[in-house]
Amino acid sequence: xxxxxxxxxxxxxxxxxxxxxxxxxxxxxxxxxxxxxxxxxxxxxxxxxxxxxxxxxxxxxxxxxxxxxxxxxxxxxxxxxxxxxxxxxxxxxxxxxxxxxxxxxxxxxxxxxxxxxxxxxxxxxxxxxxxxxxxxxxxxxxxxxxxxxxxxxxxxxxxxxxxxxxxxxxxxxxxxxxxxxxxxxxxxxxxxxxxxxxxxxxxxxxxxxxxxxxxxxxxxxxxxxxxxxxxxxxxxxxxxxxxxxxxxxxxxxxxxxxxxxxxxxxxxxxxxxxxxxxxxxxxxxxxxxxxxxxxxxxxxxxxxxxxxxxxxxxxxxxxxxxxxxxxxxxxxxxxxxxxxxxxxxxxxxxxxxxxxxxxxxxxxxxxxxxxxxxxxxxxxxxxxxxxxxxxxxxxxxxxxxxxxxxxxxxxxxxxxxxxxxxxxxxxxxxxxxxxxxxxxxxxxxxxxx
Amino acid sequence: xxxxxxxxxxxxxxxxxxxxxxxxxxxxxxxxxxxxxxxxxxxxxxxxxxxxxxxxxxxxxxxxxxxxxxxxxxxxxxxxxxxxxxxxxxxxxxxxxxxxxxxxxxxxxxxxxxxxxxxxxxxxxxxxxxxxxxxxxxxxxxxxxxxxxxxxxxxxxxxxxxxxxxxxxxxxxxxxxxxxxxxxxxxxxxxxxxxxxxxxxxxxxxxxxxxxxxxxxxxxxxxxxxxxxxxxxxxxxxxxxxxxxxxxxxxxxxxxxxxxxxxxxxxxxxxxxxx
Numbered sequence: 001x002x003x004x005x006x007x008x009x010x011x012x013x014x015x016x017x018x019x020x021x022x023x024x025x026x027x028x029x030x031x032x033x034x035x036x037x038x039x040x041x042x043x044x045x046x047x048x049x050x051x052x053x054x055x056x057x058x059x060x061x062x063x064x065x066x067x068x069x070x071x072x073x074x075x076x077x078x079x080x081x082x083x084x085x086x087x088x089x090x091x092x093x094x095x096x097x098x099x100x101x102x103x104x105x106x107x108x109x110x111x112x113x114x115x116x117x118x119x120x121x122x123x124x125x126x127x128x129x130x131x132x133x134x135x136x137x138x139x140x141x142x143x144x145x146x147x148x149x150x151x152x153x154x155x156x157x158x159x160x161x162x163x164x165x166x167x168x169x170x171x172x173x174x175x176x177x178x179x180x181x182x183x184x185x186x187x188x189x190x191x192x193x194x195x196x197x198x199x200x201x202x203x204x205x206x207x208x209x210x211x212x213x214x215x216x217x218x219x220x221x222x223x224x225x226x227x228x229x230x231x232x233x234x235x236x237x238x239x240x241x242x243x244x245x246x247x248x249x250x251x252x253x254x255x256x257x258x259x260x261x262x263x264x265x266x267x268x269x270x271x272x273x274x275x276x277x278x279x280x281x282x283x284x285x286x287x288x289x290x291x292x293x294x295x296x297x298x299x300x301x302x303x304x305x306x307x308x309x310x311x312x313x314x315x316x317x318x319x320x321x322x323x324x325x326x327x328x329x330x331x332x333x334x335x336x337x338x339x340x341x342x343x344x345x346x347x348x349x350x351x352x353x354x355x356x357x358x359x360x361x362x363x364x365x366x367x368x369x370x371x372x373x374x375x376x377x378x379x380x381x382x383x384x385x386x387x388x389x390x391x392x393x394x395x396x397x398x399x400x401x402x403x404x405x406x407x408x409x410x411x412x413x414x415x416x417x418x419x420x421x422x423x424x425x426x427x428x429x430x431x432x433x434x435x436x437x438x439x440x441x442x443x444x445x446x447x448x449x
Numbered sequence: 450x451x452x453x454x455x456x457x458x459x460x461x462x463x464x465x466x467x468x469x470x471x472x473x474x475x476x477x478x479x480x481x482x483x484x485x486x487x488x489x490x491x492x493x494x495x496x497x498x499x500x501x502x503x504x505x506x507x508x509x510x511x512x513x514x515x516x517x518x519x520x521x522x523x524x525x526x527x528x529x530x531x532x533x534x535x536x537x538x539x540x541x542x543x544x545x546x547x548x549x550x551x552x553x554x555x556x557x558x559x560x561x562x563x564x565x566x567x568x569x570x571x572x573x574x575x576x577x578x579x580x581x582x583x584x585x586x587x588x589x590x591x592x593x594x595x596x597x598x599x600x601x602x603x604x605x606x607x608x609x610x611x612x613x614x615x616x617x618x619x620x621x622x623x624x625x626x627x628x629x630x631x632x633x634x635x636x637x638x639x640x641x642x643x644x645x646x647x648x649x650x651x652x653x654x655x656x657x658x659x660x661x662x663x664x665x666x667x668x669x670x671x672x673x674x675x676x677x678x679x680x681x682x683x684x685x686x687x688x689x690x691x692x693x694x695x696x697x698x699x700x701x702x703x704x705x706x707x708x709x710x711x712x713x714x715x716x717x718x719x720x721x722x723x724x
Contacts (some may be wrong), residue, residue: 191610232532297533357539408540408541
């Protein structure tokens with residue numbers, strides 16, 4: 001009897017055990033399934049999120065706004081400090097730049113559009129695509145509207161530059177900085193020991209951002225090396241540039257510098273050969289540049305310099321490269337070939353690691369290197385006959401000393417105070433008998449994002 | 450009554466110090482520094498209740514760019530900050546502080562089954578630049594060499610390229626890995642593999658080889674001892690970088706890492722302490 005009772009008890013115990021164990025095991029399975037389901041859901045969410053973040057990482061929106069106040073020595077002066085002052089104004093508020101840049105960067109491609117929105121209107125600044133070679137990672141082909149590959153200052157962002165404007169030589173030879181065309185960049189891949197060498201070769205329309213007006217293409221080349229010493233205390237860059245372009249002759253009259261009839265005075269003489277009409281004047285520049293930054297106890301010191309020379313075709317009264325030329329022009333002008341040279345030197349000193357930095361900049365532009373100011377005159381008299389030299393304000397050399405202070409208020413906001421001390425050659429040409437009163441003070445706030 | 454209030458005020462004033470310093474910060478950057486910083490953070494959090502230190506890798510370049518973008522409080526780096534990075538920080542008006550926290554020896558590793566035990570610097574260079582492609586050319590078996598390296602954003606990559614490869618190009622066949630752990634794993638699973646990692650990553654399933662910097666006269670194995678006595682040639686400092694504006698947040702932790710206790714952890718993890 002007792003044996004039966006024990007057996008029954010054991011049976012019941014086993015029954016209970018299997019019942020509860022089964023329930024426990026199934027409960028465990030349920031819990032595992034729930035966890036697995038949650039993990040799968042989470043995984044799906046993470047994957048979706050990764051896709052979205054991946055897309056957003058490729059898309060970059062940046063920009064900056066530069067509201068400023070300026071005061072000039074005189075109302076209505078011509079100025080390279082952000083454009084001429086209007087007739088009745090010697091001080092002005094303006095939004096110098098209001099940039100928004102959208103870039104989409106794929107593994108082997110990049111698409112960029114940049115616009116400039118100010119009180120003067122909305123203008124296109126960049127619109128290009130770049131394709132990188134996927135094999136050697138060495139060649140990049142760019143097409144559209146982009147910075148001309150010439151020298152250092154042109155491509156150096158206005159949001160980073162320590163002075164309000166680029167040097168007069170760059171504003172004259174390369175107005176708007178950009179042009180329309182195609183560019184091949186050759187730079188060894190990042191892992192290469194020769195990655196510090198870069199060569200840009202460009203073929204452009206030569207009419208800045210405006211539509212192309214003729215079938216002639218301008219060629220540019222820019223070779224640079226950039227290195228940093230092992231101790232990361234010195235960084236230096238060197239570069240050479242070349243520009244070979246053409247300037248359409250709207251008339252048959254082409255003026256070049258020569259000795260005039262008195263046998264002493266230099267001036268323009270005209271070549272009126274019929275075939276000149278529709279031909280191209282040579283627009284050719286050479287450039288050399290250097291940059292050096294030193295990290296030492298007073299703070300980072302930077303020195304930058306660039307020298308450009310060559311032949312600049314222009315009109316009788318202007319030495320500025322075409323930036324919106326349209327043929328046939330409203331005013332048809334003769335061509336003036338001017339041998340030009342110019343450059344700049346920056347000295348920038350950050351005060352320790354503080355938010356303060358000072359800059360001194362010297363730039364010069366000589367639009368006619370064949371003559372000095374005191375040799376220039378409007379006309380000469382030979383055998384009681386007046387002969388015009390055809391020289392004008394477009395042949396006058398300018399030098400500018402700039403003194404500035406930059407304060408980085410936050411990572412996004414910068415304050416700049418800058419004074420341009422502008423000097424022109426004095427010459428016996430109308431309006432240039434003495435130094436013009438055209439110094440400008442700029443107070444600028446910049447917000448960058 | 451006044452006395453009681455005074456006593457309470459004094460206690461209240463000293464309470465935070467009595468509890469330990471509560472710190473909440475993010476550390477990002479070098480994979481080499483990762484195991485060290487993680488251990489240091491663990492110990493620091495144990496000692497300072499309420500502290501939270503989040504440590505992630507990604508490479509020295511990632512850490513330093515995060516410092517610029519403000520997405521980390523402390524950047525760990527196995528290389529010195531570059532001039533370009535300094536200038537970017539300067540342009541953003543951000544002053545920074547640099548601290549050397551330890552020294553590391555870089556070990557060249559192979560699969561344990563590989564019978565090669567030592568290489569000269571020139572041989573390593575030839576392997577990594579693709580001139581030597583088979584282990585039999587350096588005394589090993591007839592087996593193709595599989596090159597593993599870190600990605601270009603890694604400070605270890607840059608150090609290796611500059612100090613071991615004499616700035617020469619990596620072979621195009623080199624496989625660039627996103628993390629040091631991935632190199633360790635790949636080398637442990639690939640017979641013909643070669644890689645390089647910080648001392649702290651040495652494990653039993655990979656083999657560190659002896660290196661000669663005097664054209665094969667003497668070969669030295671990578672170890673804390675040999676790094677300390679400067680006989681091992683591939684050594685480098687490890688850095689922390691932080692913005693001066695974040696000093697209050699990170700300094701207690703940095704001070705802990707530089708303290709004798711923190712430096713003991715440096716040794717325990719497999720790096721070379723400062724003193």
